[in-house]
Amino acid sequence: MADERTPRLTYFAGRGFAEPIRLALVAAGIEYTDNYLETRDDFLQLIKDGKLMFKQVPLLEIEGKTLIGGEPILRFVCRRGRLDGKTDEEKTKIDMLTMGAKDLAWPNIINSKFDEVQVSKEKCEEDIKSAFRECRQRYLPVFEKVLSESSSGFLVGESLSMADIMVFDALAYVKEIPELQPLLADFPRCAAFIEHFSNQPMIKAYLASPRRHPPTDTKHATDVCRILGWLT
């Protein structure tokens, strides 16, 4: 049962920077509550309360600490859950794959709907085309090769790590965005990895729950822009 000591993750009712954190909390077996920002006043109040170091979310309140930042929070949770690798070599490999997955997902895929709202539909389409090229040429070949060398089905070592969380987060967009989905036919190990990760018992339950949000659509991007004061 959630009480006031239960960790509280503040973000929008969508994936974005919060989703890898949610997946890590689930994988680490840490119970948490989602606090969704719904209005501009919700966001301004957090700033007034001094909770947002750089006036940005996500925010995780845990163990009496106020943590901010997608990656710092993700790393904190992964350390708590021992999802950050066992050896120096594993930790470094996990960090490199985590960076690659973030670079795949953020500039072109996750930002595309925000570009549609703030720039134009054409810009959004260009982002997705660019994402397709980057996936094919730069990122999916790497994930495919690393997975081909894995005996556990996970990217690094014998168990689930932060690398799996970030790569799953990125590949799930590839699977769910119709223009990107055909890529998976050429990268069967990436396709199998999505299934393998999704079938881990705690993750499976989470993905089937209403806490799992779909990729950002135009309405959600518009809501977020309003809350952040990016639309007049």
Ligand SMILES: N[C@@H](CCC(=O)N[C@@H](CS)C(=O)NCC(=O)O)C(=O)O
């Ligand atoms: N580097 C930060 C960036 C976080 C970020 O850009 N958050 C957005 C929401 S997704 C935000 O709160 N923006 C408000 C602003 O920049 O004014 C992180 O990794 O968490």
